[in-house]
Amino acid sequence: MKSIIYFLIFFFIGIFIYNIQKFSIEPMCIVPEPKGGNKNYEACQQATIEKNNSRLNILEKTFTDLMGKLKTQSKQHDLNQKNLKKNKTTIKKMNTAVSGGDVDVSGACDKYPESC
Numbered sequence: 001m002k003s004i005i006y007f008l009i010f011f012f013i014g015i016f017i018y019n020i021q022k023f024s025i026e027p028m029c030i031v032p033e034p035k036g037g038n039k040n041y042e043a044c045q046q047a048t049i050e051k052n053n054s055r056l057n058i059l060e061k062t063f064t065d066l067m068g069k070l071k072t073q074s075k076q077h078d079l080n081q082k083n084l085k086k087n088k089t090t091i092k093k094m095n096t097a098v099s100g101g102d103v104d105v106s107g108a109c110d111k112y113p114e115s116c
Contacts, residue, residue, distance in 0.1 A: 096102070
């Protein structure tokens, strides 16, 4: 029973270390050792910079697309607000007409003089 517990402890420690190594924010760059014996960290840095630039380009494109959609939604919202105000005034006029109140027909007389 102890051996199973020890095995599970080592197993979970191994998974934890693997996840730290694999999914850390800035993982270490593993560069194959060249023939001269010195590791070339500039190549690693250059590869990382290129990868980050490609990710940045994707993010900028996504951000531009989202800003375009936001502007479209803003225009649609403004149009809806204007139509909402217009509908409210129309509903008030209809309610006064239904309740028998005075209705302003000056606009109708201007458009259709024969109705007056």
